[in-house]
Amino acid sequence: MSQFASISAQSSAACAAARSGAFLLAPAHALGLYPKQPSSLQISCGQAWVTFGDGMDHVLQAGQSLRVPAGSRVVLESLYGSVVKFDFSALPTTARAPQPLRQAGRDLRFAGALAARGLLGLGWGLAALARSAASSARRAQGCIASGESMASSGAV
Numbered sequence: 001m002s003q004f005a006s007i008s009a010q011s012s013a014a015c016a017a018a019r020s021g022a023f024l025l026a027p028a029h030a031l032g033l034y035p036k037q038p039s040s041l042q043i044s045c046g047q048a049w050v051t052f053g054d055g056m057d058h059v060l061q062a063g064q065s066l067r068v069p070a071g072s073r074v075v076l077e078s079l080y081g082s083v084v085k086f087d088f089s090a091l092p093t094t095a096r097a098p099q100p101l102r103q104a105g106r107d108l109r110f111a112g113a114l115a116a117r118g119l120l121g122l123g124w125g126l127a128a129l130a131r132s133a134a135s136s137a138r139r140a141q142g143c144i145a146s147g148e149s150m151a152s153s154g155a156v
Contacts, residue, residue: 025084033074038091046084
């Protein structure tokens with residue numbers, strides 16, 4: 001156990017002298033991070049155990065960094081009783097223009113959906129017209145069979 005105490009004393013003194021590190025994590029403490037956009041975790045001093053919400057564990061030492069995806073849950077713990085100085089910052093986002101081929105595919109799917117909807121509507125309309133014509137034909141045949149004229153039955 002004295003080995004860990006000497007590591008802790010050395011790392012605490014080194015961390016006190018280190019200038020970089022926007023955040024400080026005390027020994028035997030943990031911190032939850034929930035980035036809304038892709039971020040970078042950079043350890044400036046000490047050692048940290050980093051756990052992602054999906055069960056991925058990483059041990060980072062001074063000078064090491066880790067890319068943190070947006071929307072992930074991250075737990076940062078100090079190791080061996082050391083003080084941890086770290087930077088946690090959002091990565092710059094680059095506006096990505098839609099790729100022409102991808103956009104063309106979206107446009108084609110949209111046009112296909114509109115065409116299918118139009119054909120379906122046309123089919124329903126033609127079916128209704130056919131039913132109406134068949135009904136009129138049956139009425140006309142009924143009038144002819146009974147000897148009535150179309151004008152007198154009011155079918156016109």
